[in-house]
Amino acid sequence: MTDVKKMIGQVFEEIADGIESGSFGKKAVVAVTTLGSEHGVENVVKGAELAQKKDPSIEVRLIGPKVETSLKQYEANTDEEGYKVMEELLDSGEIGACVTMHYNFPIGVSTVGRTVTPAFAREMYVATTTGTSSAHRIEAMVKNGIYGLIAAKTAGVKRPSLGILNVDGANQVERAFNQLKENGFDFDFAESHRADGGVKMRGNDVLQGTPDVLVTDTLTGNILMKMFSSFTTGGGFEAHGYGYGPGIGEDYNRTILIVSRASGYPVIANALIYAADLVKGDLGKVSKEVFKNAKAAGLDKILDSFKETKKEEKEDEEITAPAKEIVSEAIAGIDILELEDATHKLWKNGIYAESGMGCTGPVIMVSKEKIQEAKEVLKAEGYM
Template sequence: MNSNVNKIIGKTFLNIAKELEKKDFGKTFNIGVTVLGSELGTDHIIQAAEEDQRKLGVNVVLIGPKMDTYLDIVEVQTEEEAHHKLEELLFKKEIDAVVTMHYTFPIGVSTIGRVVTPTGKSMFIATTTGTTSTNKIEGMVKNTVYGKVVAKSCGIENPTIGILNIEGAKEVEKQLKKLVEKGYDLTFGQSKRSDGGVALRGNDLIMGSCDVVVTDSLTGNIIMKLFSSFNNGGKEEVVGYGYGPGIGFGYENKVFIVSRASGANVVRGAIEYAAETLKGNINCVLKEEEEKLNKLNFNDFLKENIKEKKVIAQTVKEIPKEIVTAQIAGVDIMELDNAVAYLKEKEVYSEAGMGCTGPIVMVNESKEELARKLLKEGEFLA
């Protein structure tokens, strides 16, 4: 047989073996669920857990006081005891994941929420609780990776990525595109608004324009609450899968968060979410992505590219005013004043403005091409 054919067959079987290794076929997962702390009582949690055990073929272990249920119970009397116990059970591998309320993650770990849009599409929000980094831009870049990991573990091989149009979004887009140029595999989605682009507006959230929405945790947390409780008057979260698993490089505990206001549907969704990511071997997917990034010297990339920019807006050079009718979009709101000052240093008069889709730099039409070139050189545009 031709040696090239042998190589192709060998590579095919190797790839199949790797895929099989990622899956845990036939394994029954043990998923813990803490009961104490809900604003809605305990009955709905027990109901959701019992239904999911029957439906999903997982073993649900309740962590709380003695209850009337056929499920396994690890008895504790307080929320503090419950959190100590869940960590012990995870450490001893007596449970594979846990669904709980109000959990404190270390810096570097944050959660990937999952909502159901009004169009019926499932959408991941990266991130919703915790803090990936104290630097917002760095945090959102890492959130992109973590959102991709969780989506892949749920069976979406090439999840589309969109960045919520908030402060820092343009800088995040620029850094992600640099990372792609270095060889990292990301699939950017597009806004469904007429002007398109990676930046997502509120309409895109409703439509579910991308599989993964990248944002900071505080904004993501608000999105989760709106999507899960808007059709119930805000008091109870009734739609979705909860705030998701805490994820970060080197962090292997699978702790899934729900709110104290999460109703039975959301608790049920969170258990299902946990089971799905476990079957997709989320830890294996995370390690694979980390290895890819290590080959690209990801940590060095972050140090070199994400740093405080020199503030130049305080010493704006005065040059003659011009009529400014050309609009240049794409500069982040946090860098808008610096971008204007930078152009004036280069003898191009400009003004800051705010269009319907975000911040803009306004210049004379005859200087637009030059201004765009300068803003790219100054790293204000992606």
């Protein structure tokens, strides 16, 4: 009975949202370009028809060569024609979103994939999977997390949790999101299912879909999407998930979603449904709201700090290690990219330290007597 009441409540909430936004009773119009697939135009058309069948509340259209179908078509016989038609339809508002292959986004825009993880069949947003949020790795990953929250919120996840894949730069990204949270940016961290917990996601967290939004660098995200989508088919036919997702960036106004040339018709269908979710949820509106809140919490200042390199030691100043001591205590939470600099900073402050790699990531080893002093130095220098 409780579930029924909950469902009824959700229905009324959706109706109210639709009336407020002016979208109630309207179909989300989405399109797909049919050229470029390794599996042929027929595969894309089959995916489009499947999406229309699965969700009658949307209207699916095709951009490409004329084919036998009941779906509305816009003729385009080359990739270039297809992109031109797609952009014109998006800019005019005739379609709300479009799924395509191999589209060049400007720097600052990258795509948020959506997949179904194998362990518990949980949906997870992978931020990001194609495109380049920034030329600076850490700045890019912070932006990727913002983009992931935007995509998940727009697609209907009321309060998405955010986890950071345990890759190079993860600690710096975690510090950035902690700063945003402390400054009032409202979101939830995911908690690793590993015994030691934390916001950094390990391999089993990825398989289990522990976070709603998984933050990573784009190249790793691309590989994860490929693995999730085609691990049962050997890689040549992507059969699972919703594709590589929408290009998101500050002030970017087109809702264009990417699929791979290897994407099979099930992924094409899901990508169109993902596109419709973004149209219904008003991606542009959500994006503006999230960016506004993030900037109010100091996002720009935090991103600028990554572009400032640590003060370099004078060329004629040689840093040597203090007298060697027995190092039995480990300090975790130092990013691998900053490990050597952090160790040298301790040396400069008269603390003997050694860098190392524990089972959960990089560590700095110091003596039991110096651990508290070492932590204070590292915190003061911005390494923790």
